[in-house]
Amino acid sequence: MTERQTPLLDELEKGPWPSFVKEIKKSRKNPMAEDLLGILERSYREKIGHWKHGGIVGVMGYGGGVIGRYTDIPEDFPNVAHFHTIRVNQPAGWFYTSDVLRKICDIWERRGSNITNMHGSTGDMVLLGTTTDQLEPIFSELTELGFDLGGSGSDLRTPSCCNGQARCEWACYDTMGACYAITQEYQDELHRPAFPYKYKNKFAGCPNDCVASVARSDLSIIGTWKDSIQIDQAAIKAHHSDINMVDDVTSRCPTGCMKWDGAKLSIDNANCVKCMHCINVLNRALAPGKERGATFLLGAKAPIVGGALLASVMVPFVPADEVVDTIKELNEAIWDDWGENGKNRERVGEYIQRIGMGNFLERIGLAPVPQMVIHPRTNPYIFFEASEEE
Amino acid sequence: MCADRKTDIGPPHHDKFLPPIIKNNYGKWKYHETPQRGVLLHVGEKGDKLWSVRAATARIASIETIRLFADIADKFSDGYLRWTSRNNVEFLITDESKVKPCIQKLEAEGYPVGGTGNGLTNIVHTQGWVHCHSAATDASGVVKALMDDLFPYYHDKELPGKVRIAFACCLNMCGAVHCSDIALLGVHRRLPAIKHDIIAKQCEIPSTVAACPTGAIRPKTVDGHQSVEVIEEQCMYCANCFTVCPAMTLNDPEMDGLSIWVGGKVSNARSEPMFSKLAIPYIPNEPPRWPTAVKAVRNIVETYAKGARKFERVGEWIERIGWPAFFDQTGIEFTKYHIDDFTHAGETFKRSAQLRH
Ligand code: SF4
Ligand code: SF4
Ligand code: SF4
Ligand code: SF4
Numbered sequence: 001m002t003e004r005q006t007p008l009l010d011e012l013e014k015g016p017w018p019s020f021v022k023e024i025k026k027s028r029k030n031p032m033a034e035d036l037l038g039i040l041e042r043s044y045r046e047k048i049g050h051w052k053h054g055g056i057v058g059v060m061g062y063g064g065g066v067i068g069r070y071t072d073i074p075e076d077f078p079n080v081a082h083f084h085t086i087r088v089n090q091p092a093g094w095f096y097t098s099d100v101l102r103k104i105c106d107i108w109e110r111r112g113s114n115i116t117n118m119h120g121s122t123g124d125m126v127l128l129g130t131t132t133d134q135l136e137p138i139f140s141e142l143t144e145l146g147f148d149l150g151g152s153g154s155d156l157r158t159p160s161c162c163n164g165q166a167r168c169e170w171a172c173y174d175t176m177g178a179c180y181a182i183t184q185e186y187q188d189e190l191h192r193p194a195f196p197y198k199y200k201n202k203f204a205g206c207p208n209d210c211v212a213s214v215a216r217s218d219l220s221i222i223g224t225w226k227d228s229i230q231i232d233q234a235a236i237k238a239h240h241s242d243i244n245m246v247d248d249v250t251s252r253c254p255t256g257c258m259k260w261d262g263a264k265l266s267i268d269n270a271n272c273v274k275c276m277h278c279i280n281v282l283n284r285a286l287a288p289g290k291e292r293g294a295t296f297l298l299g300a301k302a303p304i305v306g307g308a309l310l311a312s313v314m315v316p317f318v319p320a321d322e323v324v325d326t327i328k329e330l331n332e333a334i335w336d337d338w339g340e341n342g343k344n345r346e347r348v349g350e351y352i353q354r355i356g357m358g359n360f361l362e363r364i365g366l367a368p369v370p371q372m373v374i375h376p377r378t379n380p381y382i383f384f385e386a387s388e389e390e
Numbered sequence: 391m392c393a394d395r396k397t398d399i400g401p402p403h404h405d406k407f408l409p410p411i412i413k414n415n416y417g418k419w420k421y422h423e424t425p426q427r428g429v430l431l432h433v434g435e436k437g438d439k440l441w442s443v444r445a446a447t448a449r450i451a452s453i454e455t456i457r458l459f460a461d462i463a464d465k466f467s468d469g470y471l472r473w474t475s476r477n478n479v480e481f482l483i484t485d486e487s488k489v490k491p492c493i494q495k496l497e498a499e500g501y502p503v504g505g506t507g508n509g510l511t512n513i514v515h516t517q518g519w520v521h522c523h524s525a526a527t528d529a530s531g532v533v534k535a536l537m538d539d540l541f542p543y544y545h546d547k548e549l550p551g552k553v554r555i556a557f558a559c560c561l562n563m564c565g566a567v568h569c570s571d572i573a574l575l576g577v578h579r580r581l582p583a584i585k586h587d588i589i590a591k592q593c594e595i596p597s598t599v600a601a602c603p604t605g606a607i608r609p610k611t612v613d614g615h616q617s618v619e620v621i622e623e624q625c626m627y628c629a630n631c632f633t634v635c636p637a638m639t640l641n642d643p644e645m646d647g648l649s650i651w652v653g654g655k656v657s658n659a660r661s662e663p664m665f666s667k668l669a670i671p672y673i674p675n676e677p678p679r680w681p682t683a684v685k686a687v688r689n690i691v692e693t694y695a696k697g698a699r700k701f702e703r704v705g706e707w708i709e710r711i712g713w714p715a716f717f718d719q720t721g722i723e724f725t726k727y728h729i730d731d732f733t734h735a736g737e738t739f740k741r742s743a744q745l746r747h
Contacts, residue, residue: 011678012531015538016545018448018501020520020530026452033452036520043519043528044677047643051523053636061397069521085521089401094473097407098460101471105453105460118451118473121516121565128450128521143396146406162475165417166408167432167440167482174417176404187398207658211475214663215569215656222658248700254660277659281701284421302563305603305630307733310569310663344597345634 003028006037008044027114032129035079036113039071050077057084057132059139062191065149066135082131083113086138087124087150089183089190092176093163094119100145107141122200123160124150148187154345155193159183161203162210164223170279171205172223172292173320179203181324186331195335196342196351201327206288207276213300213311218348219330220297220311221323225289228269229278235285236265249278293319296330299349309349316371333364356383409470411440411484427546428503429489441483443467443492445501446512446537446544449477450520450530458499466492476512476554478505502544508551508701510543510691515557516564518576523636524629525559526576526646527675533557535679536574536687543691550698550707553691554655561628569654571704572690573666574683578627580645581620582638590616593635601634626732647674648683652690652716653705664705667713669720671727686722693720712746 027033054068067085074081113129120126150158164175202213205223213220245260257271279286297311415434422432430442463471466488467481505511518529556567559576567573606624631638654666698707
C-alpha cells in the first residue's frame with residue numbers, strides 16, 4: 001500500500017513533545033493505521049470528525065468492554081470502515097513487566113491496528129481499532145494471558161487507583177489491594193450493564209487525590225488519618241534549605257493549627273483537616289498519623305446530563321482494614337436504590353439532587369452527620385414528614 | 391463455543407508485575423525526593439532506594455513504542471515499568487548508575503523526562519478526531535501543540551505550583567477536565583441538524599425529547615415524517631440529544647471550537663477541591679497547531695507564573711487576587727457568557743460590597 005501524503009499532520013511531528021502522528025506512522029505497516037492517518041488528515045483539512053455513533057458489538061456474554069466505531073466515509077478509507085475499541089482492564093496502579101507488554105503487543109499486531117492508548121481516561125488499556133470478527137479471538141487470547149475486558153456503557157466502569165502503598169509513603173490504605181478486590185468482586189456488574197447510567201469507584205491513598213477521584217467517581221475513597229501527624233523534629237532542621245517554616249508551612253495551613261517557634265513545630269491536631277500541605281512540603285519530617293483509613297465521598301460527575309458535580313462526604317472515616325467491606329456495603333445499598341429508581345442516564349449524584357440527600361440517606365441506611373455539609377440549610381422550606389405531626 | 395472459554399476473570403493481580411523492591415517496601419516507604427526533574431527517589435524505612443524515571447508519552451502509543459519501552463525496561467529497570475494517571479511512563483530502577491543512561495536513552499528516542507514537582511506534567515486528554523463521534527475539536531493535536539510550546543515548564547523550568555492541564559473534546563468530558571488548573575473543552579455552537587427523513591427510524595423520539603436538559607426538543611411532524619424540532623432560544627449546544635440520537639448532529643467545521651477554563655483542582659492541599667471556571671468562551675479550530683489556543687494558554691500560565699506565590703495553584707492565586715484582577719492581568723475579555731445562567735447560576739453571583747478598587 002502506498003503511503004498517503006499528510007502535510008497537515010506532518011506539522012505535528014515537529015517540536016520536542018512526543019508526537020501522536022509519529023506513533024500512528026510507526027504503526028503504518030498495518031493498513032488500518034495507514035487509513036487512520038488518511039482519515040485524520042481529512043479531518044484536519046475539513047475541521048470535522050469522521051466517526052459515526054458506535055454500534056452494538058462485543059464479545060459473547062458481555063455487554064461492555066468494546067466500543068463499536070465506524071467511519072462515515074468507508075468508501076475512501078475501507079480499512080477503518082470498522083474500527084472498534086477494546087478496553088482492557090489495567091492491572092492496579094498500571095504496573096507491568098516488559099514480558100507481559102510484549103505479549104499484548106503480539107496479540108494486537110496479529111489482530112488489530114497496532115495502535116493503543118496507554119491509557120484511556122477511565123484507566124483501561126485501550127486497544128484502538130479492530131474489526132468485529134477479531135473480537136472473540138482477541139478476547140480469548142487476552143484471557144489466556146490473564147487479562148479481561150473493562151467496563152463501558154451503563155455499568156460499573158473499570159475501577160482505578162493511585163499507586164498507593166506500592167510507591168507512596170502517604171498512602172493511608174492499600175489502594176491497589178482495594179481496587180483489585182472490588183474489581184474482582186463485581187465482574188458481573190462490570191461486564192453486563194444493568195444500571196441507569198455509568199458508576200465509578202476510584203481509590204486515592206491520601207487527600208492529594210492523584211486519581212481525581214473526587215471529581216470523577218460516583219463513590220470516591222480517599223485515604224486519611226484520625227490521630228496526630230507524625231513529626232520528626234530533627235528531620236525538620238535537616239530539611240531542604242529552601243523551605244521557610246512560616247511562609248511556606250505554618251501560614252499556609254488552612255486552619256492555622258500549626259506553630260513554629262524557631263526550633264520546634266507543634267500542631268493542634270484536633271483542628272487539622274488533613275489537607276496534606278505540610279506533609280507534602282516537609283515530607284522527610286512529617287507523615288500522616290498511625291490511625292489510618294479513608295473518607296468516602298459520593299456523587300461526582302462530568303456535566304452530562306444535568307451539570308458537573310464534585311463528590312460530597314458520605315462517611316467521614318472508615319478504618320483501613322474495613323475499607324473494602326464498607327465499599328461493598330455502600331455500593332450494594334446504592335445500587336439497590338438508584339439501580340431501581342434512577343432514571344435512564346441519571347448518575348447517582350443527579351439522582352440524589354432529584355430525590356434529596358436526606359431521603360437518599362434513609363434509603364441506603366446511613367445516618368446524617370454534620371461532616372456531610374458545609375453548613376446546615378438556610379432555606380426554611382422543609383419537607384417535614386406527615387408522621388411527625390403532633 | 392468451546393467449554394473452556396474464560397470469562398469474568400478480571401485483571402491480573404498486580405503482584406505479578408511489582409519489582410521485588412516494591413514488594414519488600416509495600417506500605418513501608420519513608421519519604422521521597424526529586425533528585426532532578428523527572429526522577430523520583432523513594433526511600434524505604436530500611437534505606438532501600440528506588441528511582442522512578444518519568445517520561446512523557448503521546449498517550450497514543452504504537453506497539454513499536456511499547457516494545458521499545460519494554461526493551462528500555464529490560465536494560466535499565468529489570469523489566470519493570472508503569473504508567474501514571476497522566477499518561478507518563480515510569481521506569482523503576484534500583485541501580486543508581488542506570489538512572490542517567492536511562493534518561494539519555496528515553497530522550498534520544500523522543501520521550502522527554504520531566505513532569506515532577508512544581509510545573510507542568512502531561513495533559514490528560516481524550517480521543518478527538520482520532521476516534522470519537524462527538525468531538526468538537528481534535529484532542530491529540532492541540533495537546534501536542536500546547537506541550538511543544540510550554541515544554542520548558544515540563545522539562546526544566548519551574549512554576550510556583552503544580553499546574554494540571556486537561557483536555558476534553560466535548561461536554562461528555564471523558565476525564566476530570568472540570569477540576570483542572572487549566573482545562574480546554576471542545577464546544578459546539580450550532581443547533582442540531584435534524585435528519586427528519588430518518589430520525590424516526592434511527593432514534594426513539596420520546597427518549598430523544600427526554601435527553602434534553604433544557605426541554606428544548608419537541609416532537610413534530612416535518613414533511614410527513616415523524617420527527618422533532620429544537621427551540622432555538624433554549625438550546626445550549628450540549629449534544630445530549632446527539633448522544634442518544636445520531637440523527638441530530640452538532641458537528642460543524644466553522645462553528646465548533648474550544649473554550650478555556652481555569653482554577654480547578656482535585657487535591658485537598660491548602661484549599662478544598664474546586665471546579666474550573668470559564669476564562670475564554672470560544673476559540674475557533676485552527677488545525678494543525680491551534681495557534682490562538684496555544685497563545686491563550688501560554689498567556690494564562692505566564693501571568694500565573696508572575697503573580698502566584700510558592701505552592702499556589704492557579705485557582706488559589708486567582709482567589710487571592712480576585713477575578714477582576716485575573717481578567718485585568720491576563721487581558722482576557724469578560725463577557726456575558728462568563729455569567730452563569732444554568733440551574734445554580736445565582737450561587738456564583740457576588741453578593742457583597744467587598745471589592746478591590
Ligand atoms: S493520592 Fe496520595 S497516596 Fe496516592 S499516590 Fe497520590 S500522594 Fe500518594
Ligand atoms: S495537614 Fe493541612 S490542615 Fe493539617 S496541619 Fe498540615 S497544613 Fe494544617
Ligand atoms: S470528550 Fe466527548 S468527543 Fe472527546 S472522547 Fe469523550 S465523548 Fe468523545
Ligand atoms: S444540544 Fe442540548 S440543549 Fe440543544 S437540543 Fe440538544 S440536548 Fe437540547
